[in-house]
Amino acid sequence: MINLTIDGIQVSVPKGSTILQAAAQAGIRIPTLCWHPDQAVKANCRICVCEVEGNRLLQAACSTPVTDGMVVKTKTPKVIEARTMILELILANHPQDCLNCIRNQNCELQDLAAEYFIRDNPFENKTRGYELDRSTPSIVRDQNKCVLCRRCIDACSVTQSVYALGLENRGVSSMVVPTLGEPLIESPCVMCGQCIHACPVGAIYENEQIDELLAAIADPDKVVVTQIAPAVRVALGEEIGMKTGDLPMEVLVNGLRQVGFDYVLHTNFTADLTIIEEGNELLKRLKEGGTLPMFTSCSPGWINFCETFYPDLIDNLSTCKSPQQMFGALVKTYWAEKMNIDPGNIYSVSIMPCTAKKYEASRPEMCDSGYRDVDLVLTTREIGRLFRMSGIDFSKLAPSQFDPWMGQYTGAAVIFGATGGVMEAALRTVYEIVTEQELQDVNFRMVRGMEGIKEAEVDLNGTVVKVAVAHGLSNARKVMDQVRAGQCDYHFIEIMACPGGCIGGGGQPITKANAKRAERIDAIYIEDEGLPIRKSHNNPEVKMIYNELLHEPLGYKSHELLHTHYQFKNKKYL
Amino acid sequence: MAEEQRIVLRNYGKIDPLKIDDYIAQNGYKSLEKARAMDPKAVIDEVKKSNLRGRGGAGFNCGQKWSFAYQAQADEKYVVCNADEGEPGTYKDRLIMENDPHTLFEGMAICAHAIGAKKGYIYCRGEYPYIVEILKTAISQAKEKGVLGDFDIEVRSGAGAYVCGEETALIESLEGKRGEPRFKPPYPPSEGLWGKPTIVNNVETFANIPVIMDKGAEWFAAIGVPSYPGTKVVTLTGDVNNRTFFEVPTHTTIREVIYKLGGGTPGGKKFKAVQIGGTSGAFIPESQLDTPIAFDNMSAIGATLGSGAVFVLDETREIVDTVTRITGFFEHESCGKCAPCREGTARCAELMEKINAGLGSQKDLNLLEKLGRVMTYSCLCGLGQAAPTPALSTIKHFRADYEAKFI
Numbered sequence: 017m018i019n020l021t022i023d024g025i026q027v028s029v030p031k032g033s034t035i036l037q038a039a040a041q042a043g044i045r046i047p048t049l050c051w052h053p054d055q056a057v058k059a060n061c062r063i064c065v066c067e068v069e070g071n072r073l074l075q076a077a078c079s080t081p082v083t084d085g086m087v088v089k090t091k092t093p094k095v096i097e098a099r100t101m102i103l104e105l106i107l108a109n110h111p112q113d114c115l116n117c118i119r120n121q122n123c124e125l126q127d128l129a130a131e132y133f134i135r136d137n138p139f140e141n142k143t144r145g146y147e148l149d150r151s152t153p154s155i156v157r158d159q160n161k162c163v164l165c166r167r168c169i170d171a172c173s174v175t176q177s178v179y180a181l182g183l184e185n186r187g188v189s190s191m192v193v194p195t196l197g198e199p200l201i202e203s204p205c206v207m208c209g210q211c212i213h214a215c216p217v218g219a220i221y222e223n224e225q226i227d228e229l230l231a232a233i234a235d236p237d238k239v240v241v242t243q244i245a246p247a248v249r250v251a252l253g254e255e256i257g258m259k260t261g262d263l264p265m266e267v268l269v270n271g272l273r274q275v276g277f278d279y280v281l282h283t284n285f286t287a288d289l290t291i292i293e294e295g296n297e298l299l300k301r302l303k304e305g306g307t308l309p310m311f312t313s314c315s316p317g318w319i320n321f322c323e324t325f326y327p328d329l330i331d332n333l334s335t336c337k338s339p340q341q342m343f344g345a346l347v348k349t350y351w352a353e354k355m356n357i358d359p360g361n362i363y364s365v366s367i368m369p370c371t372a373k374k375y376e377a378s379r380p381e382m383c384d385s386g387y388r389d390v391d392l393v394l395t396t397r398e399i400g401r402l403f404r405m406s407g408i409d410f411s412k413l414a415p416s417q418f419d420p421w422m423g424q425y426t427g428a429a430v431i432f433g434a435t436g437g438v439m440e441a442a443l444r445t446v447y448e449i450v451t452e453q454e455l456q457d458v459n460f461r462m463v464r465g466m467e468g469i470k471e472a473e474v475d476l477n478g479t480v481v482k483v484a485v486a487h488g489l490s491n492a493r494k495v496m497d498q499v500r501a502g503q504c505d506y507h508f509i510e511i512m513a514c515p516g517g518c519i520g521g522g523g524q525p526i527t528k529a530n531a532k533r534a535e536r537i538d539a540i541y542i543e544d545e546g547l548p549i550r551k552s553h554n555n556p557e558v559k560m561i562y563n564e565l566l567h568e569p570l571g572y573k574s575h576e577l578l579h580t581h582y583q584f585k586n587k588k589y590l
Numbered sequence: 591m592a593e594e595q596r597i598v599l600r601n602y603g604k605i606d607p608l609k610i611d612d613y614i615a616q617n618g619y620k621s622l623e624k625a626r627a628m629d630p631k632a633v634i635d636e637v638k639k640s641n642l643r644g645r646g647g648a649g650f651n652c653g654q655k656w657s658f659a660y661q662a663q664a665d666e667k668y669v670v671c672n673a674d675e676g677e678p679g680t681y682k683d684r685l686i687m688e689n690d691p692h693t694l695f696e697g698m699a700i701c702a703h704a705i706g707a708k709k710g711y712i713y714c715r716g717e718y719p720y721i722v723e724i725l726k727t728a729i730s731q732a733k734e735k736g737v738l739g740d741f742d743i744e745v746r747s748g749a750g751a752y753v754c755g756e757e758t759a760l761i762e763s764l765e766g767k768r769g770e771p772r773f774k775p776p777y778p779p780s781e782g783l784w785g786k787p788t789i790v791n792n793v794e795t796f797a798n799i800p801v802i803m804d805k806g807a808e809w810f811a812a813i814g815v816p817s818y819p820g821t822k823v824v825t826l827t828g829d830v831n832n833r834t835f836f837e838v839p840t841h842t843t844i845r846e847v848i849y850k851l852g853g854g855t856p857g858g859k860k861f862k863a864v865q866i867g868g869t870s871g872a873f874i875p876e877s878q879l880d881t882p883i884a885f886d887n888m889s890a891i892g893a894t895l896g897s898g899a900v901f902v903l904d905e906t907r908e909i910v911d912t913v914t915r916i917t918g919f920f921e922h923e924s925c926g927k928c929a930p931c932r933e934g935t936a937r938c939a940e941l942m943e944k945i946n947a948g949l950g951s952q953k954d955l956n957l958l959e960k961l962g963r964v965m966t967y968s969c970l971c972g973l974g975q976a977a978p979t980p981a982l983s984t985i986k987h988f989r990a991d992y993e994a995k996f997i
Contacts, residue, residue: 049929059773060928065968073967073975079773098930098968101961105933138957139937164926183768183926186751188936190926 020086035066035077035088046090047099047128049106049216050165051078053529055174061106061165063128065098066090074098100132108139109188110217111160117218122526124216125163146191151199153378154207154223154371154522159191162219168192168211175515177490178321180205192219195589204324204587208317208489208513209371209522222371222395222523226402229365229392233276238363241351242272243283243343243422247369247433247518248396250539254525255400256410260532261539266415272367272399273416275406281351282418283366284425286342287432287441289561290314291552293578294336294438295446296569298508302481307331309484309499309506312438314338316376317513317522319582321489326496327584335579339432340366340373341382344389345577346422350565354421359385365392367399369433369521372513384577395523424557427458427543427550434537435487435517436463436470439510443474443483444551450476458550464541466516466534469495471506483508488515592838592846595813597821598682598797599837601690607724610731613692619737621803625700626739633704634660637799639807641819646672646755646792647867647896648972649818649885655789658779659705662787667707669698670764670783670790673714673721674748674755677868678919679899682823683793685835687714687721690797691728695743697796700803701789702741709742711783713760716748752923756971757790758782759925770927771971794823814840815884822883822898826852829859829904838883845879847900859904863988867896869916870976872983873909892983894976909991913980914942920977931974934965938978945995955992959985 017028025042050061065074069087146159172181180203184193194203253263313334348359377390431437440460462472468491484506486495492511498504514520516533605612638653675683698710725745751769758772782788825835831853863873872893888895917939924935941958944950962978
């Protein structure tokens with residue numbers, strides 16, 4: 017242990033700790049901007065500088081290791097002068113439009129400016145005059161707001177191993193740019209949106225489309241139908257002042273009705289359906305010697321990644337559409353017929369934890385219903401804004417049930433929102449199909465949790481199925497490299513693009529720390545445990561759709577509506 | 591009496607740099623032979639005892655630096671020569687490499703023996719392509735002769751970024767990355783090139799080593815100022831009659847360099863100021879010219895020895911205009927990694943331009959001083975920390991020149 021003094025307080029911390037960590041233990045929060053709890057130390061913003069006795073220079077608290085007997089002072093006049101001036105410098109090169117900014121009231125720079133009561137900036141404000149990059153349907157980049165902390169680069173390269181973002185130019189002309197400075201769409205960006213979570217300010221954000229929803233709601237001819245992904249509920253409460261997981265599903269349903277949706281359905285319904293289709297696809301591949309290991313296909317960021325970096329493994333991808341797109345194809349066919357609504361009038365909106373879903377919905381092939389299957393994708397954050405605007409007090413809002421035919425779901429669908437969830441849901445069903453016995457303990461705990469790559473073996477009446485689960489694309493890359501090299505004997509691999517799975521998706525409430533992701537995962541499993549039905553194949557509405565429309569898994573109708581194909585994304589710089 | 595004393599330039603003009611036999615005939619590679627017969631620890635002790643301090647500008651005790659890398663446990667260690675001589679007005683490293691490349695290799699090889707390295711790199715300034723050729727030819731001759739033994743030296747060329755003279759930015763660049771400094775600690779002797787213990791020394795530092803090994807630490811420690819013994823190569827530019835280089839013992843004063851060796855200012859014009867150590871150095875007024883060209887003596891007057899560049903301005907030069915150009919240089923050369931340097935160098939330039947254009951006021955000068963002060967102690971690397979020095983030192987010594995420009 018190392019003993020030191022910070023602002024007169026004695027602390028004892030493990031060797032290798034930084035001043036920042038030691039200060040936290042002493043109950044002193046040192047301000048930061050480029051520092052990120054789950055990333056390597058960068059020490060480039062210099063906001064965290066402190067005085068260390070014996071040093072002429074101020075030391076960055078985030079990068080300076082503590083030493084025995086060190087005497088640190090975190091708020092001397094010299095320190096405050098430096099931090100204030102550094103903030104003034106950053107702010108003077110930042111648009112002064114907080115009121116219009118998507119990150120207003122959720123911005124680390126704004127918080128710092130308030131903490132250090134920056135009033136009259138002595139430096140003349142300059143704007144850099146860069147154009148917005150709106151080249152993708154998912155993500156918008158505003159270089160003018162970039163503070164060059166480089167957290168997005170870390171997220172894109174270290175966490176996701178996509179390397180779509182890098183630096184160009186130097187000095188005050190430095191900028192974070194997609195590959196070779198071209199628009200984001202030309203880069204290998206998979207649109208996962210992890211860069212958005214990493215950004216402390218409003219320099220990267222989702223393609224906000226709330227206005228399009230409001231226009232559809234205002235249109236008397238349109239029947240506005242929504243689906244909600246399983247990861248949305250556990251995090252949406254965070255946007256409206258509630259704790260993670262505390263917003264009850266039925267209250268959320270009523271909230272959506274209040275803001276103008278005509279029908280509220282659930283993506284969980286098609287998550288259950290996905291399990292039936294994908295589980296049977298796996299069994300078919302196992303029986304008939306199809307391409308193995310089979311990869312899950314629910315995560316559109318992952319699909320983009322596979323199509324970009326592992327085109328040789330495209331045949332390993334399950335042909336199942338994601339639950340969002342299965343839903344989209346069914347709502348304008350099966351559901352429209354059930355409800356006797358002209359599918360041409362249906363405006364299908366999905367509420368997703370994901371930015372890549374916006375892209376997925378826009379893929380040209382996603383129109384098997386004869387219409388655009390999903391008309392609009394809104395992220396959890398966008399719905400959060402709409403809810404805040406609505407003025408609803410959610411603690412007083414009465415519960416409401418989902419609308420029929422595509423609103424029922426099981427615990428197996430709920431856990432799609434967490435890493436390992438699709439695998440566990442599939443195992444719950446596949447076990448019972450193969451063994452024809454009831455699964456006594458539905459909990460497959462070995463595939464749960466935040467570990468990057470998880471493995472398990474499941475004995476299905478003598479047939480051992482080996483499975484792996486990876487989340488975060490750098491973990492996916494490790495598994496894919498093994499598959500490509502023929503070094504693993506998995507049968508089934510679940511991949512989620514985002515750390516933690518969909519609960520950590522690029523469209524979720526801004527999530528700086530992985531600890532928050534773990535909290536949401538807990539909420540997901542609590543919801544699963546509380547549901548009466550926890551196996552997808554026992555969903556009554558799923559049984560009904562097979563009776564009435566699909567007839568059998570992987571059948572003719574399934575192929576028409578629920579399955580898809582993939583193709584190599586030939587990015588020019590790869 | 592100011593006189594030249596040539597240690598690092600001892601072979602200048604005496605040998606053909608492209609003939610290794612010329613170097614060997616001057617007792618070349620004898621010091622390496624001697625060092626290799628010694629225990630590495632003893633070599634380091636000798637260098638420590640000589641009190642040789644880094645000639646790149648930071649003035650760190652060379653032997654002490656080596657001892658850190660010696661103590662570090664690693665499967666691989668590296669010796670890197672900083673030959674990214676980007677400091678305007680400085681060409682001392684070029685002189686050594688151009689005229690006596692083997693003295694550099696010998697110094698590096700002694701260091702390699704001392705710390706346990708097998709591989710060395712010379713990171714050569716991008717604007718010195720012909721030096722790269724000389725170095726490569728000389729290395730192949732040394733390999734052919736077998737004088738370097740199992741120590742391998744490779745030459746790498748920079749790409750023109752001033753910041754790559756900062757040792758960790760140099761290492762990043764060597765690794766093929768964007769040339770930007772790393773935060774310290776860890777320092778290169780414990781974690782440097784590819785995360786391995788690495789000694790980065792300046793060309794002039796390495797060139798001293800063979801002589802120290804040959805003549806002994808005591809001989810060297812007795813030359814010049816005891817706290818910074820040996821010689822310093824100074825390169826004279828600007829308003830001085832002898833615009834050339836000299837190698838002088840470190841007790842030589844600035845006045846002696848300018849007037850005795852440099853022959854004073856031309857055309858009977860009066861001296862105004864001298865900037866020592868390169869473009870980030872302080873401007874020194876007439877009253878401080880009796881300061882010796884040694885590290886601590888320069889620090890004592892709030893200046894730096896830096897690279898040893900001596901840039902003389904006579905009375906006809908406009909200080910504020912000169913500093914304005916310098917702040918523009920730093921705006922251009924800031925790598926952009928840390929906020930106070932990235933934004934600060936641009937704002938320094940902006941304020942200087944405003945004042946120089948006759949549009950500034952006391953308020954601007956106060957802000958410039960405050961900004962310079964903050965940059966000095968909060969920037970990530972030496973570039974940002976030193977960038978405001980020309981402005982701050984001239985505000986201190988030539989305030990009237992600024993005030994004369996106010997609205």
